[in-house]
Amino acid sequence: MVLKDGLLTKQMSIAFGKAEQECKQAGSPFLMPEHLLIGCLDDGSSTMKEAKQKCGIDIDVLKKQYFLSYENLSFERCEPLEIPISVTTKLVIEQAISYMRNYNQIYLNEGHVLKALIMTGQTEKILTQAQNNILLSVATVSRDMYLDLTTYKKQKDVLSNIKMVNDRDAEGLVRFIIKEFGSRWTESIKLEFRKPQSSIFICKDQEGDIVGFAAFDIHQPGHFGPMGVAKNKRAEGIGESLLHVCLVRMQKRGYKEIVIDNAGPIEFYEKTCNAKVVPIK
Structure with a gap:
């Protein structure tokens, strides 16, 4: 799987970098959806900051809430990421790309990925339904500026x-x-x-x-x-x-x-x- 740098927004590149950093700190051999969630929420963008505040999400607390099991997991490479991604992460990224195309856009952003994480059920164990709903309404949609x-x-x-x-x-x-x-x-x-x-x-x-x-x-x-x-x-x-x-x-x-x-x-x-x-x- 290849994600060309030219097809990622700057914030999405930052989010992937944060996800890989969390993956390494957690000692995980693969990039999991939970790492991707933290990367998106911690990318520093104004919309994500607003979404976290409205949800009451603390990144440091969130990092302690998930538990990953790596048994019987298959994985593959995804350029330009350095760390292999799990099959579940691949499915999330593919769904995010589908959202991007449906919106007639050519750059993958963190809103596409966050929506894919939520809609595929990857956040259910660590976020409440209310938090998921707020993230969808604040950080994954068009906004007036x-x-x-x-x-x-x-x-x-x-x-x-x-x-x-x-x-x-x-x-x-x-x-x-x-x-x-x-x-x-x-x-x-x-x-x-x-x-x-x-x-x-x-x-x-x-x-x-x-x-x-x-x-x-x-x-x-x-x-x-x-x-x-x-x-x-x-x-x-x-x-x-x-x-x-x-x-x-x-x-x-x-x-x-x-x-x-x-x-x-x-x-x-x-x-x-x-x-x-x-x-x-």
Whole structure:
């Protein structure tokens, strides 16, 4: 089994590192689901910190709660992990990859893995049902984020093939969205074309085909989203550039603080523009 580094978010790489560290400290010959759980919970991300607090989970206490039996266990290698993984851990990772693909994403994150751990029953012996439910609702789903635009600075390395959408692009943009993401955004996008002032930017490739889009003020004033990039173009900086172009335009419209609606790749927005997750009350 191979997990390429390029397909892991930075936080997921940290979580795997924490899991391997726990595995070594426990003297285990294989990486077990329990180690993976601790790695995800202890990765240092803001959502995991919030989830642990709401659940009342203490990592040090959690480490003392599980007991592993290694008899009759088969295992295999999983690159880039140094320690062999158990068959159960392999099943968890495969389920996490399935979630990633179902969400039309290309980077495995700790939310996918945590959800797989819970949904496959690997946490039942060490976490309560209430704790599992809180983790699912806080750390494995899209979250709204907020950004202070008064401290945001325009980026210089933005792609040049991004422009504001016009009426001639309307049909092509709707086709692109349906092809890549289904029909969930199409009605909102169609309504936006009726407004006198557009809030949609698109990115085209050398052939003139749309490969990405981003919008704001679609659902509510001061809200960014949706945004989407063609699956085969997501490692080319298109999403970052679309985001920055929109943020500059929102600044010019006088917004001081904005909300990023239903941010799926939370780590992307934290890294790209220093956005923060809106806490769940």
